[in-house]
Amino acid sequence: MISPLEARYYRQRMPLLWWTRRRSYATFMLRELSSVFVALFVVELLLLVRAVADGPAAYEGFLDAMANPAVIVVNVVALAFVLLHAVTFANLTPRAMVVRIRGRRVPPRAILAGVYLGWLVVTAFLAWLVVG
Amino acid sequence: MSELITLRVARYRPDEQDPEYALADYDVPLRSDWAVLDGLNYIKDELDGSLSYRWSCRMGICGSCGMMINGDPKLTCATFLTDLAPGPVRIEPLANFPVIRDLVVDLTDFMHKLGRVKPWLIRDEEKPVDDGEYLQTPAQLGDFKQFSMCINCMLCYAACPVYGLDGSFVGPAAIALAHRYNLDSRDEGDHERLTILAQPDGVWDCTFVGECSAACPKGVDPAGAIQQAKLAAAQDVVTSLLLPWRSR
């Protein structure tokens, strides 16, 4: 009974640039895009590891490549995106996790504070490893 | 001379030879306590009786009157003309659904999906009614209460770009409802429902845009429900792999 009528439905197509319509959609796309830059950092890390494994000459070559102004610019942009990725990911945590301690629900702010604190601790430890 | 406001309303007449989707302007009185719905009723009663749209309770509980108002999914009974003045106010059918006529969309897909997630209490053994109620503390009720508030208005489906791009996604309201039952202390159907939700077009289609929760007029937070369901589904898969005898 339905099919012949469906042909008369009006179906609005989603435009290719659907994500430009709302700010929240655009922010979402940026967030998704940031994964690419996370991947970029992972690739650079792998290249670093390979350079170290290949010996001092390869390592120096790697550092020179990284010192190239264009590469620095790309990495600064990538850092911004990775920070965006980390912050948006962290902010989503309380929505996804409902934590209960002794029957009472831990408020979202506390969970968020916990996440950022954890991030700070890990960063401090890595900084100490690298610098100290 | 009372003030008027222009409502720019979508018209689509499938009974015509070559139906065309277009916006038509109607001037309605700008009364201080009128919702957009009152404006639509004025059009139908006084100006053009052929305008079709759904409405019923006009108090934001039946979920009938969801439409796009200036591009945002809203309940027309809970959106007020004075907040949209001076206009014109664009009123279009709910996005991401096929349009049957004017402001009326086809809901069969949603109704089908609602049924798919088994939104009823599942128990291994039913207690006889004469034995009284299943005990449930206020705290246990509080666990799922928020997710039980969904009025099935589908504003979340209209807001969800995943549903818009891929109509097979089971969708925010359906997942939130499944999650409501999973969290209900009286229910024992977690595994069954999570198996369904873990299928393609289930929870993993969601990329946490979060617009569904922004659009929800009842504070259900379907986005939160979906992420929680993702965690639960992942845990369920692990549990059934490691401890298969515990699956029901």
Place this chain on the structure above:
Amino acid sequence: MSASHDVVIVGAGGAGLRAAIAVTETDPHLSVAVVSKVYPMRSHTVSAEGGAAGAIRADDSLDEHAYDTISGGDWLCDQDAVEAFVAEAPRELLRLEHWGCPWSREPDGHVAVRAFGGMQKKRTWFAADKTGFHLLHTLFQTSLKYPNITRYDEWYATRLLVDDGRVCGVVAIELMSGMIETITGRSVVIATGGGGRVFPFTTNAAIKTGDGMALAYRAGAPLKDMEFVQYHPTGLPFTGILITEAARSEGGWLLNKDGYRYLQDYDLGKPEPGPVLRSMELGPRDRLSQAFVHEAEKRRTIDSPYGPVVHLDLRHLGEKIIDAKLPMVRELCREYERIDPVHELVPVRPVVHYMMGGIHTDVDGATGLPGLYAAGETACVSINGANRLGSNSLPECLVFGARAGRAAARYAADAAPPSPAVEAQGDDERRRLDDDLLHRGGGSDRISTIRRQMQAVLEDAAGIYRDGDSLTKATDKLRELKERAATATIDDTSHRFNTERVAGLELTGMLELAECIVHSALRREESRGAHQRTDFVERDDKRFLAHSLAHRENDGSPRISHLPVTITRWPPGKRVYGR
């Protein structure tokens, strides 16, 4: 083309869905059709707020619930039906709990109950202040479990099919396509709710147009006690949105323009700071609405752009209680009045809310027509008599929805399938409807004009206080409106989702109901419960301890007769509140 099932249920609200589940649980082999002009979650059950009564506390008893109901109904209730009702109500509510309904709880996990108007004990179960919403969604979601329930969502039933004196299905329009089909069954249950939209100011949703009552009436089933229309004391001005009685059972006060709790002047008790059962603001709805009218006459109400109002004071309850027990009330006040009840007074006035009257049925939902059953607000058993107590309506839907479902299932199991001759009735109806749509005869009225005029007639003649003169004039005016409605213009002659066509059909049904209300009110020469006559101010048990029955004559007008009330254990007495 036609669809055939065993039981056809018209209406998918609390009573309709409960009946569907009852049929399928009685006999899983029966095929059930649920025909509703809206999706089931939109049914008006969804907006019920306050709660559902069932006597479960140790200090309560079925007899007390029965007495409260019978005295609340001013002794017009059929006591055998009330006894059955109060006995089954707790079980039905427990069954809902087993199906997942999120009833509010005591700290120990048991279901919580609260006080409600006209009840001497706390027995009203509640799910915050969205009881109807949770109840309906639980029923709807549970109904999805049963594969032999077939739903016809957004199908508008226009006529009952009658084969050899037996009701065996409906003719209905599929809104989406405009196609008109027969849906046959071996029995039919009508559960389409009340018809508050015949009045201009009502808590009722747009869909409450009494369609099922009109269907039964036209097929020859009488409508009972139509003159008893309940005004709920606290509706928001302009919208008519309901502010639940629970606001008063949690301790809210009704104040006039001097900030005075005026109910103490109307034999409803003395004001205490907290709520007292069966006293003051917890009195029965008819008495509270009548008190408002008197206050307005004494000019002690507050003037608003929408007429006189009084104030509902919830401020002393505090934010915590309001957010826990009355969150929807707060939401509604903020949205629709831009007022926060935690800090401000809420303007309210009596508003049409419920019809005690409806299709005459027995205690199993059977009407006078073989094969036809009815339940819920659309039916009149009668357990509500001349005035319904708050929180009796939701369990009424469940108890009688279940009974009607079971009875319809038993009837269908033994009945022969309808003869092929009913197809001809379907064709006739299709022709009539198409004719009506396309050849209306070009009158000058719009549907909305006639509807507004009908509502004005009812408001004037059949309000909280009535008199013979206004009622007589109203009967003439309604006859005239019926004629004009037949030729009112319809802009929309298309088929797909033609809501104007449905509005026109609803209007003809409403006009029939309006006539029944006015004629029944005219013939009841006494004052009882919600029916108050300024020309007959006393209750007259000698002549009128009886129900009004309205049968449809061939010329379309109602013929009123009377049917004695069934009295079992509670002889008629005085209604006493506050003492």
